[in-house]
Amino acid sequence: MIRFVPRERTPVWLSLAVSIGAGCAALLLTMIPLALSGAPVFSAFALMAEGAAGSGFALAETLTRATPLIFTGLAAAVAFRAKLWNIGAEGQLYAGALAAVAIGAGAITAPPYLLVPLVLIGAAAAGAMLLLLPVLFKTRFGADEVVVTLLMNFVVLLFVQMMLEGPMKDEMALGWPQSAPLVDEATLPKLFEGLRLHSGLILALACAVGLHVFITRTVWGFRIRAVGENARAARYAGLPVGLSMALVGAISGGLAGLAGASEVAGLKGYLTADLSPGFGYAGIVVATLANLSPLGVVPAAIFVAGVFVGADSMSRAIGVSNYLADLVVSFALLCVLVGGLVTRFRIVYVRRSAA
Amino acid sequence: MHPDPRPLVLSLAGITKRFGPLVANDAIDLDVRAGEIVALLGENGAGKTTLMSILFGHYVADEGEVFVAGADGRLAPLPGGSAEAALQAGIGMVHQHFALAENLTGLENILLGTMPLWKLSLGRRAARARIEALMVESGLQADIDTPVGRLSVGEQQRIEILKALYRNVRVLILDEPTAVLTPQEADGLFATVRRLAEKGLAVIFISHKLHEVLALCERVVVLRGGAKVADRPTAGADRAMLAELMIGRAIPARERVPGAPGAAVLRLAGVYVGRPGERDRLEHAGLEVRSGEIVGIAGVSGNGQGALAALVAGLAAARAGRVEIAGEAVTGADPLARLRAGVGRIPEDRHRDGTIGGLTIAENYVLETIGAPENQRGGLVRRAEIRARASAAIKAYDVRCPGPDAAIRSLSGGNMQKVVLARVLERAPKLVLAHQPTRGLDIGATTDVHRRLLAARARGAGVLLISEDLDELFALSDRIAVIHAGHLSAAMPTDGLDVRTVGLMMAGHGLEDAA
Numbered sequence: 001m002i003r004f005v006p007r008e009r010t011p012v013w014l015s016l017a018v019s020i021g022a023g024c025a026a027l028l029l030t031m032i033p034l035a036l037s038g039a040p041v042f043s044a045f046a047l048m049a050e051g052a053a054g055s056g057f058a059l060a061e062t063l064t065r066a067t068p069l070i071f072t073g074l075a076a077a078v079a080f081r082a083k084l085w086n087i088g089a090e091g092q093l094y095a096g097a098l099a100a101v102a103i104g105a106g107a108i109t110a111p112p113y114l115l116v117p118l119v120l121i122g123a124a125a126a127g128a129m130l131l132l133l134p135v136l137f138k139t140r141f142g143a144d145e146v147v148v149t150l151l152m153n154f155v156v157l158l159f160v161q162m163m164l165e166g167p168m169k170d171e172m173a174l175g176w177p178q179s180a181p182l183v184d185e186a187t188l189p190k191l192f193e194g195l196r197l198h199s200g201l202i203l204a205l206a207c208a209v210g211l212h213v214f215i216t217r218t219v220w221g222f223r224i225r226a227v228g229e230n231a232r233a234a235r236y237a238g239l240p241v242g243l244s245m246a247l248v249g250a251i252s253g254g255l256a257g258l259a260g261a262s263e264v265a266g267l268k269g270y271l272t273a274d275l276s277p278g279f280g281y282a283g284i285v286v287a288t289l290a291n292l293s294p295l296g297v298v299p300a301a302i303f304v305a306g307v308f309v310g311a312d313s314m315s316r317a318i319g320v321s322n323y324l325a326d327l328v329v330s331f332a333l334l335c336v337l338v339g340g341l342v343t344r345f346r347i348v349y350v351r352r353s354a355a
Numbered sequence: 356m357h358p359d360p361r362p363l364v365l366s367l368a369g370i371t372k373r374f375g376p377l378v379a380n381d382a383i384d385l386d387v388r389a390g391e392i393v394a395l396l397g398e399n400g401a402g403k404t405t406l407m408s409i410l411f412g413h414y415v416a417d418e419g420e421v422f423v424a425g426a427d428g429r430l431a432p433l434p435g436g437s438a439e440a441a442l443q444a445g446i447g448m449v450h451q452h453f454a455l456a457e458n459l460t461g462l463e464n465i466l467l468g469t470m471p472l473w474k475l476s477l478g479r480r481a482a483r484a485r486i487e488a489l490m491v492e493s494g495l496q497a498d499i500d501t502p503v504g505r506l507s508v509g510e511q512q513r514i515e516i517l518k519a520l521y522r523n524v525r526v527l528i529l530d531e532p533t534a535v536l537t538p539q540e541a542d543g544l545f546a547t548v549r550r551l552a553e554k555g556l557a558v559i560f561i562s563h564k565l566h567e568v569l570a571l572c573e574r575v576v577v578l579r580g581g582a583k584v585a586d587r588p589t590a591g592a593d594r595a596m597l598a599e600l601m602i603g604r605a606i607p608a609r610e611r612v613p614g615a616p617g618a619a620v621l622r623l624a625g626v627y628v629g630r631p632g633e634r635d636r637l638e639h640a641g642l643e644v645r646s647g648e649i650v651g652i653a654g655v656s657g658n659g660q661g662a663l664a665a666l667v668a669g670l671a672a673a674r675a676g677r678v679e680i681a682g683e684a685v686t687g688a689d690p691l692a693r694l695r696a697g698v699g700r701i702p703e704d705r706h707r708d709g710t711i712g713g714l715t716i717a718e719n720y721v722l723e724t725i726g727a728p729e730n731q732r733g734g735l736v737r738r739a740e741i742r743a744r745a746s747a748a749i750k751a752y753d754v755r756c757p758g759p760d761a762a763i764r765s766l767s768g769g770n771m772q773k774v775v776l777a778r779v780l781e782r783a784p785k786l787v788l789a790h791q792p793t794r795g796l797d798i799g800a801t802t803d804v805h806r807r808l809l810a811a812r813a814r815g816a817g818v819l820l821i822s823e824d825l826d827e828l829f830a831l832s833d834r835i836a837v838i839h840a841g842h843l844s845a846a847m848p849t850d851g852l853d854v855r856t857v858g859l860m861m862a863g864h865g866l867e868d869a870a
Contacts, residue, residue: 217735217736217738218734218735218736219725219726219730219731219734219735219736220734221736222718222725222736223725225713225714226711226714226718226722229711229712229713229714230707230710230711230712230713232707232708233707233708233709233710233711233722234711234722235670235690236668236670236690236700236702236708236709237690237722237723238669238689238690238691238693238694238723239722239725240691
């Protein structure tokens with residue numbers, strides 16, 4: 001018989017092992033449908049690995065893909081730490097992208113060292129504003145933020161589509177619903193000649209480190225952790241519960257907004273309604289894989305990005321659908337959730353007595 | 356001595372259970388006869404819970420066996436590791452925290468788990484008849500048609516006992532049953548338990564309240580550090596003796612020393628808190644707590660203690676009337692403002708309000724003062740500084756823990772309360788709010804809390820002690836006020852005050868005259 005005994009503390013190595021183990025287990029589980037579809041399992045995986053990290057180009061593609069996932073993963077991690085269930089990173093990403101275009105597509109003329117920060121700040125502010133509303137509803141009226149943030153994703157996406165069909169439509173784009181391109185002064189510089197990898201990655205890494213320091217070392221980080229663990233006791237102790245929640249909302253929404261700005265200003269150059277293939281939702285998976293640790297978000301985002309990029313390349317080579325990537329990521333999420341059992345409980349085997 | 360003629364119904368033989376190097380139960384023997392009320396006495400961590408968990412199949416003993424009498428009266432070994440087997444053998448337990456589904460009625464809760472899954476109807480009519488017969492037989496009256504969430508705690512407990520009786524238990528284990536009851540309800544429970552025992556039910560009564568053990572039980576088994584240190588009739592035993600057996604050293608009897616009151620640190624005049632319809636409210640309350648004295652508030656739970664505590668702690672604001680702390684008028688509900696005014700608050704529920712389980716001991720220690728310069732510099736937490744001070748507090752308050760970085764949820768209730776005390780008292784508050792400060796604590800920890808409160812008084816703090824334990828109030832308070840239905844009596848000097856008078860006032864008699 002097996003019994004689960006709650007752990008007092010989870011050692012760091014164990015959380016790490018569970019995350020890595022979940023990734024490996026997900027790849028193993030994916031072998032089953034892969035084999036059933038008649039594909040050569042091992043060469044498929046080899047192709048996937050090659051496609052994700054087999055060359056400098058592949059690696060750069062993976063890191064490019066990981067950049068928005070780091071932002072949205074951080075957005076989910078900081079919010080979930082405070083038990084603010086922000087499911088709206090997708091909408092906040094688009095709000096950020098929209099703000100980036102509004103500022104950077106010619107409305108303001110300024111040198112890059114002014115315009116780039118302005119674009120980023122504007123995008124973060126837009127994302128933050130979008131999440132502050134549900135936080136206000138939650139703290140004032142007790143409205144469930146899961147429902148509000150989730151539904152706002154659709155509202156924002158429709159709003160973006162309206163803007164792209166109307167006021168922000170690029171007249172030069174031959175009728176395609178897309179915004180005018182950002183001016184050169186507003187774009188994030190590329191990191192290497194001839195690769196798509198851009199300096200948004202550096203910003204994302206800086207955000208991860210900054211968030212880690214913020215949560216573990218600062219007074220406001222302390223307050224946020226306290227409120228997330230036990231809001232009642234935090235209020236009793238005189239901590240500013242509402243303000244802490246608002247701060248979490250601003251940070252989380254701001255990070256998601258930066259994801260949008262980084263995609264527009266670093267990669268695409270203009271805004272379309274299919275800017276994000278679900279980066280906002282994938283951020284939740286990334287944060288969960290990372291066990292809500294800001295530093296852990298970076299490898300988790302690279303893993304998820306690698307799976308997607310690798311699966312794309314593999315499907316081109318041997319004709320297996322690239323939906324396989326979704327499968328791997330879904331399996332990884334499930335495995336981490338099961339692994340959560342191990343981090344929260346010690347598993348004890350109880351031998352039945354002879355009687 | 357005549358051998359006891361009553362048949363054995365339960366026999367634990369040489370039960371040993373180890374958790375790593377810790378021996379939680381060390382070769383414990385325990386026999387229980389039909390119709391016997393046996394007390395299982397011991398401090399937190401003495402091994403009571405482990406022993407009962409083995410009996411219930413939650414743990415399997417490393418050594419030893421459990422024998423239960425079958426229908427024919429013959430003892431047979433109980434298979435370990437199976438709660439189902441224990442239930443079938445007629446062992447029932449009423450836990451301190453009830454296992455009731457709050458949205459179901461009493462009837463449904465009693466039936467829960469007794470019906471085969473494939474049966475479509477619950478057979479309510481037959482069941483109701485049986486439960487009603489049980490209620491008459493046992494004297495346990497309860498409303499079984501209302502969702503139990505709306506019943507009083509005493510009534511919920513009666514339903515828990517009925518649930519056990521409905522399953523034909525022959526051994527009933529009551530785990531700290533009076534912790535949630537008023538003195539009157541506890542007396543009612545004891546009468547019921549005696550009646551059930553007369554009908555042949557064996558009762559194991561787990562407690563650390565000595566006067567209850569002496570009043571109710573005929574035999575007492577004392578556990579200490581995992582071993583059985585005594586198994587004797589209660590006749591001829593007294594509280595001092597049992598206390599000494601339980602903690603292994605003599606507890607010095609403490610004479611109440613009067614305090615030296617000074618200026619008022621808390622003054623309420625005509626204060627109203629909460630809406631008139633609520634039970635937990637204050638109606639035109641007046642009270643004064645002076646520095647250097649302890650003022651006790653007696654009352655049956657839910658008569659306005661919560662409102663009074665919330666007002667002083669800063670969670671609630673007065674609807675009308677004047678509240679002064681240390682001579683300054685306070686308004687509004689702001690815990691931080693109360694802290695700044697010099698109020699130290701020991702909340703009633705340390706898990707819910709007093710500590711944050713996932714944070715470390717050191718972090719909980721600075722929870723109220725994290726913004727203060729000694730804990731942060733430029734918005735950065737001074738971690739080394741905080742750890743050092745938390746380590747000192749752990750030593751000074753004798754908190755048993757692995758260190759300042761351990762999660763506070765891993766501590767026992769007594770040690771958790773010590774951390775709260777350290778946090779509250781280290782700031783030398785002018786007014787200490789102690790709301791049920793010893794609820795759920797064992798004797799050792801309780802003595803410690805009392806010592807700390809008296810030390811705070813000696814230092815010149817005024818202490819507002821809200822408690823449901825009259826012994827505690829009489830032992831510590833310089834003056835006692837009684838609260839009933841939101842009305843607060845005048846505070847009466849403890850010297851010359853009679854427990855009976857206070858008891859009557861708690862029931863609402865004569866409160867108007869006193870006020």
